[in-house]
Every structure is written in C-alpha cells, then in structure tokens.
Amino acid sequence: MTLPETNDSLTTPDKQKLAVKLPSDLVEKARDAVYWTPGMTLNGLVQFALRDPDAFAYHDEPVYRDGFLAGRVSSAAYGHTLGRTVALGYVTAPEPGTPPAWYTAGEYEIEIAGQRVPADASLRPLYDPTSQRPRG
Numbered sequence: 123m124t125l126p127e128t129n130d131s132l133t134t135p136d137k138q139k140l141a142v143k144l145p146s147d148l149v150e151k152a153r154d155a156v157y158w159t160p161g162m163t164l165n166g167l168v169q170f171a172l173r174d175p176d177a178f179a180y181h182d183e184p185v186y187r188d189g190f191l192a193g194r195v196s197s198a199a200y201g202h203t204l205g206r207t208v209a210l211g212y213v214t215a216p217e218p219g220t221p222p223a224w225y226t227a228g229e230y231e232i233e234i235a236g237q238r239v240p241a242d243a244s245l246r247p248l249y250d251p252t253s254q255r256p257r258g
Contacts, residue, residue: 165213166215166222167212168185168212168213168243168245169209169210169244169245170185170195170208170210170211170241170242170244171207171208171244171248172209172232172240172241173239173240173242174239174240175206177206177234177239178198178207178234179195179198179209180195180198181196181198182194183195183209183232183234184232184233185213185230185231185241186232186233186238187229189231192214192228192230193211193213193214194212195210196210201249204249209232225245
C-alpha cells in the first residue's frame with residue numbers, strides 16, 4: 123500500500139510516509155506561528171554594552187527591560203575597543219509581530235551578583251556598525 127504524498131506527510135523512523143490530514147484552520151495557525159516574516163520576531167538576540175566599565179557578565183544573567191524580567195544573557199566578554207563588557211542576550215517580545223525597534227527602545231539592566239547594572243541595547247554591532255574599518 124502506498125500512502126499519498128502530501129504537504130502533511132511525516133517520515134516515520136523506518137522511513138515510511140505517514141499521511142496526516144489536519145483541519146485547515148489549525149494548519150493556518152501553525153503556519154502563522156512558525157513562519158518568519160521580515161520585521162517580526164518573538165525572541166530577539168540583542169547586544170548589550172554595560173555602562174559600568176568595572177562590571178563583568180559571564181552568561182545566564184537576567185536581563186530586565188523597564189524594570190521587568192525580559193530575558194537572559196547567553197554570552198559575554200570584555201570589549202577592549204569599547205572599554206566595557208559586551209553581552210549577547212535573548213529578549214522576549216510581549217507579542218508576536220513586535221517590530222525590531224521595540225528591542226532597543228526600553229531601559230535595560232543586567233543583574234550581576236544581585237546588582238542591576240544599566241546597559242545600552244543594540245541590534246547592530248557596537249563597534250564599527252557600518253563596517254568602515256575593513257573598507258579602509
């Protein structure tokens with residue numbers, strides 16, 4: 123017996139096709155939730171520069187936006203050209219379809235050893251964002 127080739131097919135562990143017919147409204151909702159559209163994000167990767175040059179983040183520190191927990195730092199290192207710590211963190215948007223400008227609009231703090239340190243947020247590289255340095 124051969125199963126129909128459809129967009130709703132799933133491959134089973136033994137490489138046989140399994141056809142699944144889903145209700146059309148469920149398929150549309152799932153597609154809207156999964157497909158990425160330019161300018162729309164749910165979890166945004168944001169670059170942070172700590173304002174305190176003596177503060178140092180490692181990873182997994184809480185990120186606060188406007189006083190509320192909004193995400194976590196995934197990695198950090200000291201940026202010698204900037205003279206302060208630079209961190210990458212994921213910030214959760216309040217709803218699907220939030221524009222990228224929302225991620226840099228708030229006041230951010232990163233909690234390090236129980237102390238909240240103010241940070242500048244950017245979606246572009248903090249050092250040489252227009253790539254002028256390699257162009258000479």
